[in-house]
Amino acid sequence: MTHPGELLKKSGLYAGKELGQNFLSHPTTAQMIVEKTGVDKETTVLEIGPGLGAITLPLARSCKQVVAVEKDRRIIPLLEEELAGEGICNVTIINQDILKTDIREIAGTEKLVVIGNLPYNISSQILFKLVTIRQVVTRAFLMFQKELAQRLLSSAGTKDYSRLSAVVQYASKISRVADIGPNNFFPRPEVNSTVLRFDFFETKGMGEADEILLFSVIKAAFSKRRKTLHNAMSGGEMGLTKELVGIALKNAGIDASRRAETLNVQEFIDLSKAVGKLNA
Numbered sequence: 001m002t003h004p005g006e007l008l009k010k011s012g013l014y015a016g017k018e019l020g021q022n023f024l025s026h027p028t029t030a031q032m033i034v035e036k037t038g039v040d041k042e043t044t045v046l047e048i049g050p051g052l053g054a055i056t057l058p059l060a061r062s063c064k065q066v067v068a069v070e071k072d073r074r075i076i077p078l079l080e081e082e083l084a085g086e087g088i089c090n091v092t093i094i095n096q097d098i099l100k101t102d103i104r105e106i107a108g109t110e111k112l113v114v115i116g117n118l119p120y121n122i123s124s125q126i127l128f129k130l131v132t133i134r135q136v137v138t139r140a141f142l143m144f145q146k147e148l149a150q151r152l153l154s155s156a157g158t159k160d161y162s163r164l165s166a167v168v169q170y171a172s173k174i175s176r177v178a179d180i181g182p183n184n185f186f187p188r189p190e191v192n193s194t195v196l197r198f199d200f201f202e203t204k205g206m207g208e209a210d211e212i213l214l215f216s217v218i219k220a221a222f223s224k225r226r227k228t229l230h231n232a233m234s235g236g237e238m239g240l241t242k243e244l245v246g247i248a249l250k251n252a253g254i255d256a257s258r259r260a261e262t263l264n265v266q267e268f269i270d271l272s273k274a275v276g277k278l279n280a
């Protein structure tokens with residue numbers, strides 16, 4: 001693997017901040033991440049943001065096929081050159097924004113493993129998208145800014161527990177794979193990073209409409225974090241009156257004076273079912 005600084009310099013390019021371009025510059029770190037994924041010659045992998053190929057190269061050597069979605073058209077010829085230089089031909093590069101990519105179409109009849117050292121400015125959106133299409137994903141290994149990883153891992157009742165924690169914990173078992181320091185990247189970021197593993201669950205008996213309602217309830221509950229659930233959930237996008245919110249909370253067996261950050265995933269499911277019954 002050629003050092004990303006050298007590759008960019010040779011081509012007169014620069015790392016784009018708006019694209020979150022902090023490239024992994026240590027081959028051993030990239031290799032370690034790939035080894036943790038447990039991919040083999042049967043696995044098709046979706047890589048989000050391959051960049052200059054730090055992860056793509058060891059990944060392609062270990063799995064059946066890599067589909068790599070990269071938004072930055074400028075760096076794709078460099079990535080192609082790196083792959084060709086190593087004689088790697090099981091990588092398909094798609095020049096697209098991952099937020100606009102049809103991941104179900106990429107999967108076809110297969111199930112994917114997803115890997116990405118994510119652009120940090122859109123990592124929450126990418127993760128939410130994966131939650132919604134998780135039927136075609138077995139597991140994902142994603143690198144986040146350490147603080148966001150911490151929020152995702154935190155339990156109900158702690159200060160870091162957030163809307164995204166509740167949604168993602170509903171959809172997956174989350175575990176920490178590794179903490180990665182700033183010296184592993186070019187250019188060196190000012191933040192620490194963490195790789196998390198997500199093992200996605202099936203639908204837990206919830207239909208698509210139930211799930212959309214659940215995510216709306218979680219969103220409404222966290223919309224005014226400091227308020228009680230009774231106040232936070234009335235009005236707003238869901239358009240529920242205070243009286244109806246009170247009935248739903250009572251039917252779900254949840255004290256109306258509690259705040260969103262104290263509810264675990266099962267309590268959110270119970271609450272969304274009670275809200276669903278209001279409309280029935």
Ligand code: SAM
Nearest residue numbers: 022023024049050051054071072097098117119
């Ligand atoms: N995987 C490489 C590595 O580890 O060195 C690059 C990681 S860098 C943190 C993030 C990569 O995501 C960059 O290559 C960037 O161009 C790409 N990217 C940024 N926004 C994207 C988007 N919306 N869709 C796809 N790729 C994107």
